[in-house]
Amino acid sequence: xxxxxxxxxINEFGPAMKGMAxxxxxxxxxxxxxxxxxxGLLLCYFQWLAQTGREPLARQFIDGYFKFVVLVSFVxxxxxGVGMWFMTIQVSxxxxxxxxxxxxxxxxxxxxxxxxxxxxxxxxxxxxxxxxDRRRMTLLAIYSVASWFSLFWINxxxxxxxxxxxxxxxGVMWDGFFNPSFFPSVIFRTITSMAIAALASFLVVNxxxxxxRAQRTVLIHRATHFLAPALIMPVLGIWYFMVIPADSxxxxxxxxxxxxxxxxxxxxxxxxxxxxxLVGLLRYQLYINAATATLLLVLAVLAxxxxxxxxxxxxxxxxxxxxxxSNSLMPDDIRRFREVGCTHDDPYPLxxxxxxxxxxxxxxxxxxxxxxxxCHTPAASNGLTHLTEYWDETQLRLNIAMLQxxxxxxxxxxxxxxxxxxxxxxxxxxxxxxxxxxxxxxDEATLQQIQAWLDEAGTEPWVAVAAExxx
Amino acid sequence: xxxxxPFGFPFNTAVYLTLLVGTWVLxxxxxxxxxxxxxxxxxxxxxxGNRAETSTTATLLREWLPFVLSxxxxxxxxxxxxxxxxxxxxxxxxxxxxxxxWLAILPALLFAFYLLYLLKSQSTILHRAVFRITxxxxxxxxxxxxxxxxxxxxxxxxxxxxxxxxxxAAGTVMYRTAEILPRLxxxxxSAFPTLAAWLAWQLWFNLDGGPELLSDVERExxxxxxxxxxxxxxxxxxxxxxxxxxxxxxxxxxxxxxxTGPLARIYLGAMCAGVAAQFAMWLMLxxxxxxxxxxxxxxxxxxxxxLLGLGVLRESLRLTRIVIADLYPAHEAAATVSGRWLFAAVxxxxxxxxxxxxxxxxxxxxx
Ligand code: HEM
Numbered sequence: 144x145x146x147x148x149x150x151x152x153i154n155e156f157g158p159a160m161k162g163m164a165x166x167x168x169x170x171x172x173x174x175x176x177x178x179x180x181x182x183g184l185l186l187c188y189f190q191w192l193a194q195t196g197r198e199p200l201a202r203q204f205i206d207g208y209f210k211f212v213v214l215v216s217f218v219x220x221x222x223x224g225v226g227m228w229f230m231t232i233q234v235s236x237x238x239x240x241x242x243x244x245x246x247x248x249x250x251x252x253x254x255x256x257x258x259x260x261x262x263x264x265x266x267x268x269x270x271x272x273x274x275x276d277r278r279r280m281t282l283l284a285i286y287s288v289a290s291w292f293s294l295f296w297i298n299x300x301x302x303x304x305x306x307x308x309x310x311x312x313x314g315v316m317w318d319g320f321f322n323p324s325f326f327p328s329v330i331f332r333t334i335t336s337m338a339i340a341a342l343a344s345f346l347v348v349n350x351x352x353x354x355x356r357a358q359r360t361v362l363i364h365r366a367t368h369f370l371a372p373a374l375i376m377p378v379l380g381i382w383y384f385m386v387i388p389a390d391s392x393x394x395x396x397x398x399x400x401x402x403x404x405x406x407x408x409x410x411x412x413x414x415x416x417x418x419x420x421l422v423g424l425l426r427y428q429l430y431i432n433a434a435t436a437t438l439l440l441v442l443a444v445l446a447x448x449x450x451x452x453x454x455x456x457x458x459x460x461x462x463x464x465x466x467x468x469s470n471s472l473m474p475d476d477i478r479r480f481r482e483v484g485c486t487h488d489d490p491y492p493l494x495x496x497x498x499x500x501x502x503x504x505x506x507x508x509x510x511x512x513x514x515x516x517x518c519h520t521p522a523a524s525n526g527l528t529h530l531t532e533y534w535d536e537t538q539l540r541l542n543i544a545m546l547q548x549x550x551x552x553x554x555x556x557x558x559x560x561x562x563x564x565x566x567x568x569x570x571x572x573x574x575x576x577x578x579x580x581x582x583x584x585x586d587e588a589t590l591q592q593i594q595a596w597l598d599e600a601g602t603e604p605w606v607a608v609a610a611e612x613x614x
Numbered sequence: 615x616x617x618x619x620p621f622g623f624p625f626n627t628a629v630y631l632t633l634l635v636g637t638w639v640l641x642x643x644x645x646x647x648x649x650x651x652x653x654x655x656x657x658x659x660x661x662x663g664n665r666a667e668t669s670t671t672a673t674l675l676r677e678w679l680p681f682v683l684s685x686x687x688x689x690x691x692x693x694x695x696x697x698x699x700x701x702x703x704x705x706x707x708x709x710x711x712x713x714x715x716w717l718a719i720l721p722a723l724l725f726a727f728y729l730l731y732l733l734k735s736q737s738t739i740l741h742r743a744v745f746r747i748t749x750x751x752x753x754x755x756x757x758x759x760x761x762x763x764x765x766x767x768x769x770x771x772x773x774x775x776x777x778x779x780x781x782x783a784a785g786t787v788m789y790r791t792a793e794i795l796p797r798l799x800x801x802x803x804s805a806f807p808t809l810a811a812w813l814a815w816q817l818w819f820n821l822d823g824g825p826e827l828l829s830d831v832e833r834e835x836x837x838x839x840x841x842x843x844x845x846x847x848x849x850x851x852x853x854x855x856x857x858x859x860x861x862x863x864x865x866x867x868x869x870x871x872x873x874t875g876p877l878a879r880i881y882l883g884a885m886c887a888g889v890a891a892q893f894a895m896w897l898m899l900x901x902x903x904x905x906x907x908x909x910x911x912x913x914x915x916x917x918x919x920x921l922l923g924l925g926v927l928r929e930s931l932r933l934t935r936i937v938i939a940d941l942y943p944a945h946e947a948a949a950t951v952s953g954r955w956l957f958a959a960v961x962x963x964x965x966x967x968x969x970x971x972x973x974x975x976x977x978x979x980x981x
Binding site (some may be wrong): 149151152154214217219221222223225226228229230232233239240244245246248251252254257258259261262263265269270273274278281282285289315316490491492493494495 | 633685687688689695696699702706707709713731775782783947952967968970979
């Protein structure tokens with residue numbers, strides 16, 4: 144068993160859940176990145192329309208649209224991407240550390256594509272209008288291939304987090320990269336990118352002053368072609384759901400109400416977009432003005448947001464499925480912490496040690512920080528005070544000792560019976576409105592009862608136990 | 615460690631450290647343009663007011679800063695990756711201790727970016743002098759803030775567990791140590807020779823019927839512009855040497871051996887030669903302000919050696935402050951994962967494609 148657990152200084156995000164911080168930034172980033180990727184493909188299509196004489200307006204549109212790709216996707220996309228990295232470090236440094244350890248060469252390759260992307264993109268941005276068709280197409284093609292490949296590489300790493308597949312047995316990087324959900328998600332994201340690019344183009348066409356209404360209608364109709372692949376999204380969705388773990392699937396399908404709602408909302412938004420736009424495709428004359436275009440884009444942002452929440456959510460209790468839990472513990476750490484405790488070797492003290500009525504409550508706060516704070520806050524979002532307000536002491540002890548059965552998306556409790564009792568006292572003290580004095584509880588029989596419950600619950604996460612049962 | 619960098623280390627450690635230093639130097643090439651360029655614009659606009667707008671160098675900077683900032687960020691991603699492989703626990707700990715101050719890098723960069731695009735545009739809002747001046751000062755402040763954070767993060771990452779826990783317990787996100795200011799000042803002034811080199815090339819490509827690869831500024835380049843850039847280079851070099859000495863002198867003697875020990879000694883020597891080469895070329899250009907290929911290449915070669923030396927000296931200072939041998943097993947473990955050949959192959963292909971893009975552009979400019 145490992146003895147040197149890498150302790151990190153843990154920050155609390157105030158009232159926000161850490162997942163919300165990362166999810167919020169993730170949505171912006173994913174949306175913008177997909178706009179950049181789809182935008183490249185859309186521009187290649189328009190360049191083809193232009194140089195084959197199919198669409199005389201296409202060239203003008205490309206130069207206008209590309210400015211938006213640069214200003215939005217290059218700038219915001221790049222910065223939010225770095226932001227995602229920094230935020231992941233804040234939430235779970237050990238998770239990103241494991242990902243870097245396993246995939247640093249893939250990331251290094253992705254970086255090479257970033258470099259190519261900004262060079263090709265910027266060359267086109269500055270010199271595109273002066274180039275002949277063949278050279279324009281070359282630059283655009285390089286740009287879009289490079290940006291699509293950045294999706295390809297990162298997709299392998301992100302899908303590995305949910306479905307590591309054969310990697311868990313072989314430990315081979317490529318087994319992890321080409322994992323079961325790799326292909327459905329890379330195709331899904333490509334199609335989403337195309338759809339987002341088309342929706343964005345509706346807005347851009349309306350903003351660019353050089354076109355009149357008839358011309359706008361023509362361009363919008365052309366761009367609508369990029370929405371057509373969205374028709375196979377349901378099939379991809381089903382494929383994706385077939386390959387993800389059964390428990391994750393069940394949560395999204397109703398096992399967890401908020402998760403299911405997000406899932407349904409994602410489908411509703413996507414369906415609304417497709418339905419509206421495909422009617423436009425069938426009825427050539429349908430015109431999409433700036434307001435409608437904005438509305439469609441907002442729906443797309445919402446669809447992305449809901450889908451990202453589901454994707455992040457269904458991974459619980461893991462940050463890397465079957466490998467590392469959301470609170471940065473690995474299965475071996477849990478077994479070890481059951482014996483030595485999760486706070487015993489932690490070099491980082493409590494920041495507010497003086498504000499607790501006795502050392503036991505302070506210990507409880509420490510246990511909370513190390514084991515629970517990644518998903519909970521004391522009294523705000525997913526606040527433990529609200530969740531346990533009406534629980535009595537025994538109920539608290541039992542439910543926390545069997546944390547993975549209380550809710551299967553929580554990891555097993557990883558501490559000693561004494562630490563658990565301290566956590567219970569900290570919760571009760573919180574629920575009581577933090578009185579100035581609080582008696583410690585050191586009842587031997589209680590500790591033995593807790594230990595018995597801990598032993599009964601075991602150190603396997605319930606998702607694993609349930610999977611065994613199903614077989 | 616008694617061999618020059620990176621030879622004294624086990625193979626895998628050497629590979630990751632070399633990649634870290636190499637990609638960091640690439641980051642510096644762009645970062646210096648941003649840091650020096652924004653500082654230059656800010657100082658100029660504060661000192662000269664309206665007259666600041668009309669120079670070729672200012673125009674060039676306004677044209678190119680947004681793109682080079684993109685490049686600096688993109689180039690920064692690779693050392694960010696390799697720093698994590700090489701110094702994982704330390705790097706993350708420093709990040710976590712700085713917390714929201716660290717995360718504030720993002721809004722700072724975003725702000726700088728859009729202000730730079732605005733300054734580049736012909737927006738009417740820029741007709742107001744107040745706006746022109748404040749926006750340049752703000753952009754510069756944002757970049758300085760980012761540089762300051764990287765410096766703080768670096769210095770915090772080489773501290774001991776005692777310092778970290780004390781810092782954490784105190785609940786402050788400010789990390790103060792006397793070393794930050796001289797180190798940051800060194801980064802700022804050392805940006806100017808690099809900036810001058812960039813500007814000289816940008817002038818060159820507009821000059822002499824050169825292939826005009828880099829710049830779009832439709833202006834006659836005069837001897838005055840060249841002299842101006844040469845002066846920037848000369849002053850930058852002198853100030854860099856002075857501040858490097860100040861920085862080295864305020865270090866504890868034990869740390870100073872990082873520069874003169876066997877790990878970095880050769881690089882220090884090479885750096886002196888590099889600085890001398892740059893100095894000589896700038897002096898010649900200042901006396902006789904006519905750019906030519908030979909001078910530019912010698913000056914840039916000197917700069918390249920200097921920056922590489924800077925990277926190695928910076929790394930060897932870190933290596934004397936921590937026990938790198940503790941990290942050998944982690945590097946060993948990291949090296950077992952596959953992908954390095956893919957990286958090498960893509961490096962070649964993508965470099966070729968980048969060259970292809972630049973040639974296409976060159977064609978456009980020649981027309
Ligand atoms: C305006 C933008 C930026 C400026 C002015 C800047 C400046 C600096 C400076 C001064 C250092 C040296 C710190 C020291 O050793 O004391 C540095 C290091 C570094 N920068 Fe940047 N930087 C910028 C943006 C970025 C971005 C966006 C990234 C990441 C994507 C990045 C990645 C790095 C890395 C990885 C290091 C080395 C850290 C280490 O080895 O400890 N930089 N930067």
